[in-house]
Amino acid sequence: MLDLVLETKGLTKYYGNFVAVDNLDLSIRKGEVFGLLGPNGAGKTTTILMLLGLTEPTQGEVRVLGFDPARQPLSVKKSVGYMPDQVGFYDDLTARENLIYIAKLNGIPRDEIKRRVEEAIERVRLTNVIDQRTGTFSRGMRQRLGLADVLIKNPQLIIMDEPTQGLDPELAHEFLGMIHSLKEEGTTILLSSHLLHQVQAICDRVGLFSKGRMVLQGTVSELARKVLGGAYRIQLEAEGPAAKLRKALGELRDVNAVKMNDGRIVIEAQKDVRADAAEAVVKAGGRLQSLNVESQSLDDIYTRYFDEVKHESVH
């Protein structure tokens, strides 16, 4: 229990009759990167605001670093850094002045402010524009300044809302690299995103959100096992009698399902069965043309999960 940084029990938020967050149980351990994933409007931002004490929960309990954000918001906000989506700055002030204001609000001693601000700016590689007005900053620079803004208080937990939204792929990649290096230093990070493929690489665990409910939670491969039926998806192209090939592949050990997709055969398996599959194709009289193992993608997990949910509700 000691290394739990964040914990919620039955966290619920109503806006009128609308349930924004429904009975959320979430726990995040120290040093972990947790991804809160889901489409826009799923309740991610509302959850984050409740964690920071910026919105009051209708029901349920929250503990952040051992504090209750609704009653002890100052203690929580002293050690939790929050980067809102589309972070904004005072455009008439320079990057340095913007951060100095935040440093002062955090009660950082006067003689330390200059050093801390410069260090934070250095970390996000904005030193060359430190005295430029933030009105001139590009989207990517703002995002990096937003990170510096969070780092200035040496947070134990960083919460980021949609950190890569609106960044081009290259900038997004660079930004994710920065998050990764923070993780290496042992900072606990909670991030929300609807861009599943971007964040799956850096998240230790993810939670899939839909309509205010956390529907799935775990590591990416755990979720893949749970939802895709197997952790591995193997794509195979072969010439030969299709029905016979499918039957042969289906009889292999650890294979859960064999399907056809655009003339290709897709195998779902619990292990990497590429070698066995190749052998089976040849034995069944087929000519193997290509054989690939797909990486497990959160997008697939997500789409599949909701397809199944839809199917179940139809039946």
Place this chain on the structure above:
Amino acid sequence: MSQSTKRLKSRNEREGSPWTGLSAVLTKEMADHLTGARMLILEALVLLTAVGTIYTALKSIKPTDDNQFLYLRLFTTAQDPLPAFVFFLAILVPLIAIALSFDSINGEFSRRTLSRVLAQPVYRDALLMGKFLGGLLTLTMVFSAIWLLIFGIGILRLGVPPTAEETGRALWFLLGTIFYGGIWMALAMLFSTVFRSSATAALASIAVWAFFIFFWNIVVGIIAPLLGPDQIATLDQLVAAGQTQMILTRISPITLYADIATIMLQPTERFLGFVLPVQLDRAIKSPLPLGQSLLVIWPQLTGLIAATILLFVLSYVLFQRQEIRA
């Protein structure tokens, strides 16, 4: 937020002081105001009217005049084609105050800085209070500077130093001016909390200002007779009707400010509003001492301050309940 009952104190009180970070907000707001282009324009405008009206007033004021209150006459003397400086103050002070705060809250929303600032270890209390006090202190600085300027010009041109009585009256009038600004600032801040668009908030504030400047007296002229009897037959009824009218005009902060200006800057004025000739019988036409003048405008002065606080409290309550997500 003081939660007075003991039960609440032990169980539900928020940790720490609501004013944590107040000075940081205050300094930033004042720095913004004092360096911003908006303030520069307004300062130039006030300065221009101040210097202009004072110089024209000086043409008709001679140090050898009987009237003892030369410096106060700098404020009140009108010389064609320019009206007196107090007239300009009554119109310009609201505009300056509104300009300083019409985007104070919704501006933070639209710049998307509000959630970032509130994620720091401060309460909303400190943010709102810091913004209001920052504006009020800016007003104080600007008007103190202008008052000093007027007295400076006066000393140069008149060659006699101001008396203690004059200085005292000017200072009380300065206090009235600041809170006259405070009322409009609190109003603009209220609108900036209610409306998400800065332009709407500015427009709403200006609308209220225009209403009181141009229409309130007309409205009072229509309403007041409706409240009294159809025909005024007795002296008592006449007095009552007059008083109703006076009370109604005093809903406008402009009337309150005009009252303060009249009594403070013209020591020989001893009554406000509705007076019967009978009451003036055998009155000595000599200036009132400062303390007595103060007594006459005390309700007006406290009224201005109370209304400022009331409007501020209203925006405070609304802001505390507001969802901060855009």
